[in-house]
Amino acid sequence: MRAGGLVILPTETVYGLAGDASDPAVVAAIFEAKGRPRFNPLISHVADLAAAEKIAIFDDRARKLAERFWPGPLTLVLPIAPDTPVCDLARAGLDTVAVRVPGHPMAHALLARFGGPVVAPSANRSGRPSPTNFADAVEETGVSAAAALDGGPCEVGLESTVVALLDEARLLRPGSVTRAEIEALIGPLAEAEADAKRSPGRLARHYSPKAPVRLNVETPEPGEAYLAFGPGDHRWNLSPSSDLREAAARLFAYLRDADRTDPIAIAVAPIPGHGLGEAINDRLKRAAGFVG
Numbered sequence: 278m279r280a281g282g283l284v285i286l287p288t289e290t291v292y293g294l295a296g297d298a299s300d301p302a303v304v305a306a307i308f309e310a311k312g313r314p315r316f317n318p319l320i321s322h323v324a325d326l327a328a329a330e331k332i333a334i335f336d337d338r339a340r341k342l343a344e345r346f347w348p349g350p351l352t353l354v355l356p357i358a359p360d361t362p363v364c365d366l367a368r369a370g371l372d373t374v375a376v377r378v379p380g381h382p383m384a385h386a387l388l389a390r391f392g393g394p395v396v397a398p399s400a401n402r403s404g405r406p407s408p409t410n411f412a413d414a415v416e417e418t419g420v421s422a423a424a425a426l427d428g429g430p431c432e433v434g435l436e437s438t439v440v441a442l443l444d445e446a447r448l449l450r451p452g453s454v455t456r457a458e459i460e461a462l463i464g465p466l467a468e469a470e471a472d473a474k475r476s477p478g479r480l481a482r483h484y485s486p487k488a489p490v491r492l493n494v495e496t497p498e499p500g501e502a503y504l505a506f507g508p509g510d511h512r513w514n515l516s517p518s519s520d521l522r523e524a525a526a527r528l529f530a531y532l533r534d535a536d537r538t539d540p541i542a543i544a545v546a547p548i549p550g551h552g553l554g555e556a557i558n559d560r561l562k563r564a565a566g567f568v569g
């Protein structure tokens with residue numbers, strides 16, 4: 278990574294394609310490897326809060342959230358620190374920066390040794406479901422990586438929650454740190470602006486397999502692959518015990534696995550909308566091509 282190489286990096290959310298956030302050539306190589314639109318800013322990952330305060334300005338709300346949820350699956354969008362090392366390209370030219378301290382021990386070890394901020398967008402090609410295990414990550418972007426770290430299957434399986442703390446606190450992307458948990462700490466969250474450019478994870482079609490995706494299906498049609506939820510004997514049951522955490526952790530791997538069987542469509546059972554269900558339904562709507 279110090280020599281400018283890209284590294285496939287396990288985190289507790291999804292596998293990332295990681296590189297030096299201060300080097301525009303490295304960041305350009307990541308955009309290239311993902312086929313990612315240039316306007317999409319990347320998250321900078323650091324080992325701890327002290328390292329985060331070198332790249333971004335923390336107010337009281339930011340510090341409260343960081344102390345409660347870091348290391349963990351929460352990203353904060355904050356104003357840049359005066360001498361932020363995160364290069365312009367990584368921020369898509371914005372005067373704000375997205376920052377996170379991941380909890381996965383392998384990610385932490387790498388970040389602590391590297392020292393500086395590391396961008397690590399999901400290791401998939403742009404628009405495809407995020408990889409949540411080593412094999413899927415290597416299949417997606419392994420060809421562009423100088424090294425790949427196998428940290429096992431991702432515990433959370435969904436991308437981090439993204440909260441912007443610029444004026445009003447806004448939820449830019451739901452995730453496994455839930456709206457309710459955040460509001461309990463810093464008060465009500467405003468709705469994210471419709472302007473997708475500020476958070477392209479909000480683009481209507483995203484996280485998509487090749488097959489069309491049909492939602493809220495109780496009974497699949499013949500030829501459809503079925504992602505079930507709740508009791509029953511199915512090849513892809515997101516959670517026989519109706520556990521949202523288990524369903525989140527399996528979602529992307531099952532979408533990919535079902536897609537490999539070339540079904541006429543992937544039908545998905547109804548998933549409750551509370552708690553972690555908000556993030557799961559957000560990703561499913563985008564996989565199906567609907568705005569969330």
Ligand code: AMP
Pocket residue numbers: 317318319320352354368371373374375397398399436437439441449450474475476477478479
């Ligand atoms: P990913 O790296 O694929 O997990 O996506 C990062 C998410 O954070 C995307 O939804 C970005 O648009 C969002 N993001 C990153 N930096 C910023 C920023 N400065 N302002 C707003 N959103 C951001």
Ligand code: MG
Pocket residue numbers: 398399407436
């Ligand atoms: Mg992504």
